[in-house]
Amino acid sequence: MNVGVRVDRKLDHATIVLSGPFDLAHSTEVMHAVKSAEAHLHKCRSAEVSLAQVNRIDGSGAVLLARLLDRLAANGCRTDISEGGNPEAARVLALYRRHRTDHPSLPSRTMNPLTRLGAIAAQIPARANDAFDFTGRCAAALPKLAAAPRSVDWGSLPKLMQEIGADGLPVASAANLLVGIIIGFLGVSQLGRFGAIAFVPELVVVAHFRELGPLVTAIVVAGRSGAGLASEIATMKVSEEIDALRSMGFDPIRWLIVPRCLALALTLPLLTWIGDVMALAGGLAATLAITNMPARAYIEATLNHITAAHLFVGLVKTPFLALAIGLIACGQGLLTQGGAAAVGRRTTSAVVQSILGVIVISALFTFFFALLGI
Amino acid sequence: MLMEHVTFEVKRGSVFAILGGSGSGKSTLLRHLIGLERPQAGRIDIEGVGEPQHHEGAPPFGVLFQSGALFSSMTLAENLALPLTTWTSLRGPIVRELVQAKLELVGLGPFSEHLPGEISGGMKKRAGIARALMLEADLLFFDEPSAGLDPISAVELDQLILALSRDLGITVVIVTHELPSIFLVADDCIVLDKAAKGIVARGDPRKLRDESKIPFVHNFFTRSSPGASTDPGG
Numbered sequence: 001m002n003v004g005v006r007v008d009r010k011l012d013h014a015t016i017v018l019s020g021p022f023d024l025a026h027s028t029e030v031m032h033a034v035k036s037a038e039a040h041l042h043k044c045r046s047a048e049v050s051l052a053q054v055n056r057i058d059g060s061g062a063v064l065l066a067r068l069l070d071r072l073a074a075n076g077c078r079t080d081i082s083e084g085g086n087p088e089a090a091r092v093l094a095l096y097r098r099h100r101t102d103h104p105s106l107p108s109r110t111m112n113p114l115t116r117l118g119a120i121a122a123q124i125p126a127r128a129n130d131a132f133d134f135t136g137r138c139a140a141a142l143p144k145l146a147a148a149p150r151s152v153d154w155g156s157l158p159k160l161m162q163e164i165g166a167d168g169l170p171v172a173s174a175a176n177l178l179v180g181i182i183i184g185f186l187g188v189s190q191l192g193r194f195g196a197i198a199f200v201p202e203l204v205v206v207a208h209f210r211e212l213g214p215l216v217t218a219i220v221v222a223g224r225s226g227a228g229l230a231s232e233i234a235t236m237k238v239s240e241e242i243d244a245l246r247s248m249g250f251d252p253i254r255w256l257i258v259p260r261c262l263a264l265a266l267t268l269p270l271l272t273w274i275g276d277v278m279a280l281a282g283g284l285a286a287t288l289a290i291t292n293m294p295a296r297a298y299i300e301a302t303l304n305h306i307t308a309a310h311l312f313v314g315l316v317k318t319p320f321l322a323l324a325i326g327l328i329a330c331g332q333g334l335l336t337q338g339g340a341a342a343v344g345r346r347t348t349s350a351v352v353q354s355i356l357g358v359i360v361i362s363a364l365f366t367f368f369f370a371l372l373g374i
Numbered sequence: 375m376l377m378e379h380v381t382f383e384v385k386r387g388s389v390f391a392i393l394g395g396s397g398s399g400k401s402t403l404l405r406h407l408i409g410l411e412r413p414q415a416g417r418i419d420i421e422g423v424g425e426p427q428h429h430e431g432a433p434p435f436g437v438l439f440q441s442g443a444l445f446s447s448m449t450l451a452e453n454l455a456l457p458l459t460t461w462t463s464l465r466g467p468i469v470r471e472l473v474q475a476k477l478e479l480v481g482l483g484p485f486s487e488h489l490p491g492e493i494s495g496g497m498k499k500r501a502g503i504a505r506a507l508m509l510e511a512d513l514l515f516f517d518e519p520s521a522g523l524d525p526i527s528a529v530e531l532d533q534l535i536l537a538l539s540r541d542l543g544i545t546v547v548i549v550t551h552e553l554p555s556i557f558l559v560a561d562d563c564i565v566l567d568k569a570a571k572g573i574v575a576r577g578d579p580r581k582l583r584d585e586s587k588i589p590f591v592h593n594f595f596t597r598s599s600p601g602a603s604t605d606p607g608g
Contacts, residue, residue: 023510024462024509024510025462027462027464027468027472028463028464028468031468058510058542059475059476059479059507059510059542060472060510063471063472063475063476064468064471066475067471067475088543091540091541092541092542094541095479095537095541095542096475096479099475099478099479099481100478101478101483101484109449109487337491338446338489338491339446339447339490339491340445340446340447341445341446341447342446342491
């Protein structure tokens with residue numbers, strides 16, 4: 001049976017006879033039938049609505065009918081419902097008419113690209129303020145930390161080091177090994193053109209120990225542990241665990257952030273050092289694979305070029321990179337407001353900002369050491 | 375095994391409560407009823423649906439989870455529109471009209487553009503009910519609907535549940551242990567007991583409160599400790 005809304009008009013009185021199924025499955029037909037009937041109800045003073053032939057009605061059908069009756073009433077048309085042995089339909093219709101509320105329509109949250117750009121720009125001062133505020137609170141926490149060492153969750157430090165260091169070792173080692181292989185291949189292909197394959201071990205040592213080792217390891221840690229820390233603290237924030245800590249007199253910065261930053265600062269140099277060894281192995285493997293250089297000669301050349309300066313220049317920056325990752329990740333976590341979506345957004349921001357921060361800090365160190373001639 | 379030999383029927387158009395203390399398996403039973411978990415033995419049969427675990431396509435029933443379980447990145451209107459745009463071919467103005475009507479039905483008309491994080495716990499639950507109604511299911515499952523609400527919000531929610539059941543003819547299955555809610559809305563109930571690994575009583579909750587001779591059931595409805603007197607009058 002099709003949906004029908006028949007209008008019998010006599011001067012300014014109309015009889016509206018509804019027939020068929022008025023349900024969700026037929027809501028498009030109901031909407032079209034209602035619209036076409038409404039055209040015949042212009043300037044109508046009274047209308048009787050017959051529900052006798054409605055063979056099924058649910059909330060969706062009732063809403064569309066109820067809104068028609070609301071519009072008629074708003075135009076001064078009095079409407080009477082004739083149940084016609086269908087009290088269920090009358091009841092559903094009455095329910096939706098009873099709950100009709102008039103309220104000003106709110107502006108949609110959908111923004112055009114220009115508005116979005118403006119909104120992002122408008123957020124910059126607040127974000128900068130948040131970052132400075134967080135950095136300041138971290139700095140202020142250090143003297144308090146010295147005065148009250150028990151305000152730090154030292155017990156979590158071994159577990160955090162295990163999660164950041166030992167659990168992250170395979171992926172950090174693999175990344176460094178592959179970078180070592182890449183430098184090895186690149187060195188052989190480029191230096192080989194000048195007959196300078198003997199310099200490949202030095203290239204691997206210098207490039208990886210001074211720059212790529214700390215950078216690659218820090219990027220891996222930022223992606224892996226930075227995301228983990230940010231999402232953990234963000235989830236604690238939205239589930240009110242941070243508020244609970246505060247209410248019990250704990251400073252979240254000292255209790256949560258200090259051990260995490262410390263764990264990062266202790267493990268990143270170790271991961272970098274192991275990564276350097278893996279890169280040497282990668283460079284060796286690549287060189288042996290495509291040249292006739294004996295392994296013994298490669299190893300001797302490598303050992304000759306590993307100097308304290310190269311090792312120092314690389315490792316000295318790792319605690320700073322670790323602190324940047326820890327502060328950015330934990331800071332983003334603490335700034336989270338809202339629900340699951342906010343956790344995801346803050347985690348993404350933490351990873352992006354950590355990686356960018358790591359690259360910027362590495363570049364500054366390189367510039368600084370170049371000025372010093374180290 | 376948490377429960378065994380659990381068999382019950384729910385009368386169409388009624389409000390049916392699944393009651394029991396903490397750890398009695400109420401929520402586990404609900405998760406089986408809505409198809410999130412499979413029974414180790416036996417089967418669940420919902421008339422017109424079959425076994426919920428094997429149902430595919432548009433869900434034949436609506437579910438209100440304890441927290442409302444609204445998607446936090448979507449506005450209330452988007453949350454409500456999601457089942458319609460996923461399971462029907464409806465788009466545009468008609469979806470907006472149906473969504474707005476459901477929000478008005480639960481008293482949230484002016485909040486369509488709000489995010490879940492911007493409204494109270496009671497409002498989230500009402501929005502969850504509105505979302506459960508979007509596909510016009512004639513069977514709704516509510517998990518602890520009034521838990522965590524202030525008494526006024528809890529009563530308002532109970533009255534909404536009653537209105538849905540009486541005016542729309544919807545069958546409502548509620549998991550709860552809130553006695554005021556039970557006595558206000560439930561026509562029929564089962565009482566689960568952890569020790570008995572199943573149902574220890576069934577029937578009209580008001581009658582069970584006044585007439586049950588089972589100590590656990592009597593204590594449950596009178597909120598007395600197991601060691602207290604089992605005399606209803608005392």
